Amino acid sequence: MVSANHYDVIIIGTGAGGGTLAYRLAPSGKRILLLERGDYVPREKDNWSTRAVNLEARYNTKESWYDKDGKALHPHTNYYVGGNTKFYGAALFRLRKEDFGELRHHGGVSPAWPISYDELEPYYLEAERLYQVHGTRDEDPTEPRASGPYPYPAVSHEPRIQQLSDDFEQAGLKPFHVPMGVMLDEKNPRKSRCIRCSTCDGHPCLVLAKSDAQVVCVDPALEHPNVELLTGAYVSRLETSASGREITKVIVEHDGKTEEFSAGIVVSSCGAINSAALLLRSANDYHPRGLANGSDVVGRHYMGHVNSVLMAISKCPNPTVFQKTLAVNDYYFGSNDWEYPMGHISFVGKLDADTLRAGAPAIAPGWTLELMATHSLDFWLTSEDLPDANNRVTLNRNGEIVLSYTPNNLEGHKRLQAKLKQAMKQQNCSIHGHECHQGLFSRSLYLGQKIPLAGVAHQNGTIRFGRDPETSALDPNCKAHEVDNLYVVDASFFPSSGAVNPALTIMANALRVGDHLLERLAARSIEVRVEPKVTA
Numbered sequence: 412m413v414s415a416n417h418y419d420v421i422i423i424g425t426g427a428g429g430g431t432l433a434y435r436l437a438p439s440g441k442r443i444l445l446l447e448r449g450d451y452v453p454r455e456k457d458n459w460s461t462r463a464v465n466l467e468a469r470y471n472t473k474e475s476w477y478d479k480d481g482k483a484l485h486p487h488t489n490y491y492v493g494g495n496t497k498f499y500g501a502a503l504f505r506l507r508k509e510d511f512g513e514l515r516h517h518g519g520v521s522p523a524w525p526i527s528y529d530e531l532e533p534y535y536l537e538a539e540r541l542y543q544v545h546g547t548r549d550e551d552p553t554e555p556r557a558s559g560p561y562p563y564p565a566v567s568h569e570p571r572i573q574q575l576s577d578d579f580e581q582a583g584l585k586p587f588h589v590p591m592g593v594m595l596d597e598k599n600p601r602k603s604r605c606i607r608c609s610t611c612d613g614h615p616c617l618v619l620a621k622s623d624a625q626v627v628c629v630d631p632a633l634e635h636p637n638v639e640l641l642t643g644a645y646v647s648r649l650e651t652s653a654s655g656r657e658i659t660k661v662i663v664e665h666d667g668k669t670e671e672f673s674a675g676i677v678v679s680s681c682g683a684i685n686s687a688a689l690l691l692r693s694a695n696d697y698h699p700r701g702l703a704n705g706s707d708v709v710g711r712h713y714m715g716h717v718n719s720v721l722m723a724i725s726k727c728p729n730p731t732v733f734q735k736t737l738a739v740n741d742y743y744f745g746s747n748d749w750e751y752p753m754g755h756i757s758f759v760g761k762l763d764a765d766t767l768r769a770g771a772p773a774i775a776p777g778w779t780l781e782l783m784a785t786h787s788l789d790f791w792l793t794s795e796d797l798p799d800a801n802n803r804v805t806l807n808r809n810g811e812i813v814l815s816y817t818p819n820n821l822e823g824h825k826r827l828q829a830k831l832k833q834a835m836k837q838q839n840c841s842i843h844g845h846e847c848h849q850g851l852f853s854r855s856l857y858l859g860q861k862i863p864l865a866g867v868a869h870q871n872g873t874i875r876f877g878r879d880p881e882t883s884a885l886d887p888n889c890k891a892h893e894v895d896n897l898y899v900v901d902a903s904f905f906p907s908s909g910a911v912n913p914a915l916t917i918m919a920n921a922l923r924v925g926d927h928l929l930e931r932l933a934a935r936s937i938e939v940r941v942e943p944k945v946t947a
């Protein structure tokens with residue numbers, strides 16, 4: 412008899428990867444269980460309070476992790492249904508075509524992926540439709556080929572950002588509209604679900620108008636009677652059969668009790684740090700270094716991007732409400748005077764004084780935090796960090812997460828900052844001319860955090876996929892080389908990180924892996940259906 416705790420598929424984690432996969436598999440009729448350590452984000456006014464979110468870190472996990480020197484850090488990460496997409500800025504970029512090949516950087520080589528851009532392209536298109544991305548093709552000079560248009564028009568610039576866009580264009584740059592996953596209907600503001608507010612990036616959406624994995628994927632998946640969700644369900648360990656080739660038990664801490672589940676297919680999608688930690692915690696006699704870790708890569712090659720927030724202070728105020736609409740990729744692969752990639756320039760949500768208080772930037776002479784916040788353009792710069800085997804997730808004696816990280820490939824980022832500085836100096840407003848721009852001020856501390864390493868928003872790379880089991884833990888379908896029924900679909904699979912935000916790539920890949928699983932599950936049900944006929 413099949414146990415009530417046995418499923419066709421168990422998905423651990425409901426974020427960009429797990430939530431999207433659940434959506435893909437739900438119509439199959441297979442019994443699917445989602446295990447999520449968090450609960451739903453409570454809907455309350457604090458969702459949109461910068462004080463509660465940034466200063467008091469109301470929704471962050473209260474867990475402590477440790478750095479390589481054993482110093483505690485409080486990670487800026489969130490455990491809820493929908494994962495970190497509940498809090499993300501919803502800038503949904505494709506990686507560049509070139510990011511799938513080997514790219515030479517100043518700091519070393521960014522390795523190739525085992526799949527090409529063209530293989531992922533149809534899934535990017537599908538993910539853009541699913542997550543209702545608003546964008547414009549053919550503006551971004553590094554944009555890869557797309558087989559269809561964005562499903563919705565780009566989110567328009569507010570006047571200050573439009574002015575910046577015009578100035579950048581005059582300076583020879585090609586600024587473009589950021590592809591955004593918000594349910595905004597600018598033509599029909601009265602009916603638009605999104606109200607275009609200032610508390611989007613980093614905040615949950617009180618009116619459920621952000622295209623996050625809960626709203627777009629998990630909730631619709633749960634409308635299928637074959638899909639169940641258990642919240643407050645922390646997966647502590649995966650156990651295998653005696654051969655080590657198959658996961659036989661998923662051990663869950665739930666309501667103060669330990670429960671056991673099993674499934675034909677088990678998918679880990681806990682985020683790159685927690686999935687690696689889960690596999691390491693699940694070491695056994697057959698997998699002494701951690702589950703599926705014969706290659707010793709599990710936990711290694713942690714990447715999180717080289718990021719900085721730079722506030723450009725102008726004499727003119729910046730009354731923009733929804734700031735995250737403009738980006739610049741002119742320096743993504745280099746420039747005339749620098750042959751290596753530098754990265755991507757875009758925006759964070761508009762910073763206010765409460766948010767600044769949480770991170771205490773260097774104050775511009777003669778300015779208060781309040782004044783800085785009303786006059787700043789708040790840029791978000793991203794450069795690629797390279798997969799260093801020593802940048803890794805391990806567990807300490809108490810089973811807690813240790814994140815060892817030494818930044819690399821920094822020169823390109825410095826040059827990207829210099830390029831922005833140069834471009835800002837060319838600003839020419841009608842009132843103050845070139846004197847308008849007062850300088851760039853580094854807000855080097857990640858939003859709301861005092862320890863830069865705690866800024867793990869873009870975590871990826873810890874369970875890389877590849878063709879060679881000696882150098883990767885997952886095969887190109889994101890199945891563990893060493894375990895026949897284990898898959899990983901969060902950001903762990905990235906062999907390199909590119910320099911744009913990762914979520915759309917995680918979503919597109921989850922759809923791709925979903926199609927592979929549907930084939931595998933269909934094959935299995937045919938086997939089961941055919942068997943009795945053969946024996947009769």
Ligand SMILES: Cc1cc2nc3c(=O)[nH]c(=O)nc-3n(C[C@H](O)[C@H](O)[C@H](O)COP(=O)(O)OP(=O)(O)OC[C@H]3O[C@@H](n4cnc5c(N)ncnc54)[C@H](O)[C@@H]3O)c2cc1C
Pocket residue numbers: 423424425426427428429446447448449487488489490491492493494495496498499500501502503504612613614644645646647680681682683685686689868869870900901902903912913914915917
């Ligand atoms: C403030 C912020 C802004 C961001 N802005 C952007 C943006 O604009 N664009 C973009 O592309 N990306 C952005 N990101 C990054 C993006 O949110 C992540 O890349 C993405 O959510 C990662 O998806 P994932 O599936 O790997 O993990 P997650 O979305 O983190 O999902 C992991 C899930 O697993 C659960 N879980 C963890 N461990 C366990 C366990 N042991 N048992 C059970 N459940 C477990 C977690 O609770 C969580 O629900 C942002 C992130 C943050 C924090």
Ligand code: SF4
Pocket residue numbers: 593594604605606607608609610611612615616617618619620621622733
């Ligand atoms: S209303 Fe729109 S802008 Fe505001 S949080 Fe929701 S999705 Fe973001």
